[in-house]
Amino acid sequence: MSTRDFIEKDYYGALGVPQNADAAAIKKAYRKLAQELHPDKNPGNAEAEARFKEVSEAYDVLSDPKRRGEYDDARRLFGAGGAGARAGFPGGFPGAGPGGQPFDLGDLFGGGAAGGRNAGGLGDILGGLFGGGAAAGGPRARSQAASGPARGQDVETEATLSFEEAVLGVTVPLRMQSPGSCPTxxxxxxxxxxxxxxxxxxxxxxxxxxxxxxxxxxxxxRNCRGSGQVVDDPCATCSGSGITTQTRTITVRIPAGVKDGQRIRLAGKGAPGRRGGPAGDLFVVVHVAEHALFGRKGEDLTLTVPITFAEAALGATVTVPTLDGSVSLKVPAGTASGRTLRVRGRGVPGRARSGDLLVTVEIAVPVRLTPGQRKVIETLAEEMDEDPRPEITAAVTAGGER
Ligand SMILES: [Zn+2]
Ligand SMILES: [Zn+2]
Structure with a gap:
């Protein structure tokens, strides 16, 4: 969706709703029109098809509060639908709004772009108009930026952590690249x-x-691309842009309990501000390596532990690892294979409450038996004459009689 689309298209008109229509009214109007105009109902009707597309596009924008806001801003700023907007493109800025009021270029730049930060919304609109060079190109942006403090840019980076580091928290050095003032x-x-x-x-x-x-x-x-200044001999380091990519290493504390794919925000750790402005934020996307033994289910850790048939039948105390030392786990007599036992507080550490360690026991069946073991198990089999699967036996019997 380009800015020009926003300015030229009348989405409210397409849906037949007033500009102050609420979300429910927009949805209702869209549903009604979408039903009427649906291609299944109008085979071969090119006009209906075009209207259907128009209505869908309008609903896409107006049903999304953020995009609707951008659309409204674009139309307000550029006198949407009025002669000003139409006549203004593609030559440049419309010189006058639809009401004949002078169109103040400065106000435009005073809004979002002057902060030096890509705030979306207005920044995108300006970016569309100038073909990308908005932030640096605007005269007001430049003059404001030169006088007032500017917030540093937000920066995003990635960090790969071991399973333990993610669970317990870790301090990591991060190498970051961000644009900064050319040192030369x-x-x-x-x-x-x-x-x-x-x-x-x-x-x-x-x-x-x-x-x-x-x-x-x-x-x-066009001569100075809006900067008001020209350079005869450009700086070799930055090719005259005044900006170079700079690498710095910062140390950040990743809190305990982060998950794979999580995006964490570290306030004030982004690019430094200019002329006393605050620093931007740093966003770190975390990748967590898998663990050979442990899995993770929210705040709980999972672990599978093999036990012998004797331990399961008679009960036993087994020693199991945690991420922080080992613990004794009591397996009650008569524990079924696949049962999960809970060790409280030995999962992911938390401020209010820590997660648990969930231990699933699995009965290990010996692959090879010594003659002595075989004899004992045969004796056991003779002793155990109770049917362990009465429902299965009943089903088999019923099937045979049918
Ligand atoms: Zn100039
Ligand atoms: Zn330079």
Whole structure:
């Protein structure tokens, strides 16, 4: 969905609802139209098909609060549907809103882009208009950024942890790459010993205007790409951009109990802020390696432990490992194979309550028997004349009589 789509398409009109319609009204209108226009009901009707697509697209946007907000913003900003918007593209900015009020370019940039942060929403809209160069290109953005503090960017990175590290928590060093001010030219983009000077085309304003018919157009200066400054000898390190990728290593504490695929937020650990602004946040996507013995079910750890038939029948105390030392586990007499026993508090440590260790016992059947063992088991078999599967026996008998 491009910004231009947002500005040119009338989604409210497509669904026949007012702009202040609530979610329920939008859904109701969509359902009714989707039923009427469905291709199954209108075979070969190209007009119905086109309307169906239009209605679906409108509902896609208007049923998503975030996208609906962006759509509303785009239309409010650019005088959607009015002459201003239509006439304004593709030349550049519409010079006047539909009501004839002057369209203030500065207000646009004052909104979201000036923070230096990709906030989505308005940033995307501006990005669409300028073909990508929005944040650096806007005159107001530049002048505001030059005077006020700016928050650092959010940064995302990944970390691979062992099973134990994920369960118990760990402090890890992370190598991070993020854009920063070029150290060679201190961010000016000019070769050391030279300095940037005001753009001769826009006299340093970063924006040019022209008029066409009833409309005045303002657009970013093409000569300086909206920065208001030009560099004659670009800095070799950053090719004149003033920005380079910088690597730094930071130490972060991963809390206990993180899960594979989890995205954790470390406030203030992202890219440093500029001119005293706060740092951005760091998001770490965690990958957790599997463990040879333990599994994990939420806050509980799982473990399968083989026991002998004698231990299961007579009861026994077996020693089982945990992630932190070992514990004695009492297996009651008459424990069935596959039964799960709970060791409280030996799972994933938690602030309020720790998880448990769930031990599933499995009766190990000997593969080879010594003559002595065979004899004892044969004696056991003779002693055990009780039928262990009465339901099965009954089913077999009933089947035979049928
Ligand atoms: Zn440089
Ligand atoms: Zn210029």
């Amino acid at each position: 030219c201190a961010g000016s983009g000019a070769k050391p010993g030279t300095s940037p000077h005001a753009c001769p085309v826009c006299s340093g304003a970063g924006v040019t205007s022209r008029s066409q018919g009833a409309f005045a157009f303002s657009e970013p200066c």
